[in-house]
Amino acid sequence: QQQVKQSPQSLIVQKGGISIINCAYENTAFDYFPWYQQFPGKGPALLIAIRPDVSEKKEGRFTISFNKSAKQFSLHIMDSQPGDSATYFCAASRRGGSNYKLTFGKGTLLTVNP
């Protein structure tokens, strides 16, 4: 059972464009939603995260939009740059007890063309 579904699988954007990656979750108990960026041969690095008490969070060129009723959240990368080319993973977890484990989407390979 895939609890976090991520789309698209791959995305090609021109430099300066907007990259949008979407995720949907099933478990309504999830209350923490991070996005990770991973370059080839490296570990995932936390990019930005949101909790369900807000609908949007922005950090620099990166914005998370969160729709609790639809159980969906998305990552927007404004003014995309070639250096943003990487694989992006959405994830979800919930607090309490042993429930801090992250459930990841399958990832989106982003290519930003110069």
Next chain:
Amino acid sequence: NAGVMQNPRHLVRRRGQEARLRCSPMKGHSHVYWYRQLPEEGLKFMVYLQKENIIDESGMPKERFSAEFPKEGPSILRIQQVVRGDSAAYFCASSPARDSSSTDTQYFGPGTRLTVL
């Protein structure tokens, strides 16, 4: 402040051998998580440990796999009698104690890439 450290970065084993993967969490972090990443896949949770305790091992195969986080030293993920299907990247993450302000954030290490011949 050093990040999460993992070693070795690359490990080659023949079928039937044992693999030992080590993880040193960030300074001040007392919670360790292990995840496995297969090619073209996202990361899958394996086990969550605190010092000297396994909190959640629901993602770990019942046989051949074990993990520990001793009072002193790094966390160890041990795979006995490796098979080709164990070939993957294994990532360790750490987080602060639960009474800190950013307990949900997990910081990942660079991973150990295991190849089973």
